[in-house]
Amino acid sequence: MIETKTNEWSYRLCIPTATGNISYLGLKYVKEIKNYYKRLIEIAIEEGDKVKKAIGYAKFGAACSNIGDFRKAIIYYNISLKIFKKIGDKPNESMCYTNIGVAYYYLGDFKKAIEYHKNSLKIKKEIGDKAGESKCYTNLGVAYDDLGDFKKAIVFLENSLKIAKEIGDKAGESNCYENLGIIYNKLNEGLYEKLFNQSIKL
Structure with missing residues (x-):
């Protein structure tokens, strides 16, 4: 699982991809990478x-996203998702749901993003992936x-925070405090400074 910097708010999300963050390479090199993934797909089709x-397909989708x-x-991602569902690969099916959800998030379609993140969450629970x-x-x-x-x-972030504490995920715990702080700051409930300070300590 990685966190990318697609825009100023992306640090708030948890984004699994099949490639990692390649955006820093620049457009020219990303296009080159996409050509390699196209060839990978062609070979896979030839080999069955x-x-x-x-x-x-997942890597090609990640390159487009980056x-x-x-x-x-x-x-x-949807092509990849369809294949993973057909062969019963639950972890990668979940990865595709998350990546599609993230893509919809950046398109500003938050309801669609939620739909796909919920699908991913359901699988994470089924397979016992607490970090996921x-x-x-x-x-x-x-x-x-x-x-x-x-x-x-707040409910979802507190659920995330609880698990992050249980499994010792300090980075995830810090991210939760920061996200909760942002929300409480919007609500003007005086908890922003406390949560922000907890985030800094981790």
């Missing part, structure tokens, strides 16, 4: 390797925050 094919082409990213579950709660909290539903945002 469904797993490699799904990974190729240069801000979120609509195209969604297309390729915590990150899904964070993504849901951030999306509800941007929808203006602060009560739901």
Whole structure:
């Protein structure tokens, strides 16, 4: 799981990708990388390797996402998702749901983002991935925050915080405090400074 810097708010999200953050390489090199992924997909199709094919589409989607082409990213993530669902690969199915949710988030479609993050969360719970579950709660909290539903945002972020503490995820814990601080600052409830200070300590 990684956190990328697609825009000034992206540090708030928890984003798993098949490639990592490649945006710093620049547009020219990302286009080059996309060509390699296209070839990877072609080879996978020739070999009849469904797993490699799904990974190729997921990587291509991630490359599109990293240069801000979120609509195209969604297309390729959905192709990957369909394959992973068909072969019963639950962890990667969840990854695709999260990546699609993140793409919709950056497109400003927070309701769609929530729909996909909930699908990812359901799988994380089924397979017992506590770290992934915590990150899904964070993504849901951030999306509800941007929808203006602060009560739901707080509930999801507190769920994420609880798990982060249980599993010793200091980075996740810090991220939760920071996100909660942002919300309480909007609500003017005086908890912003306390939560911000807790975030700094971690």
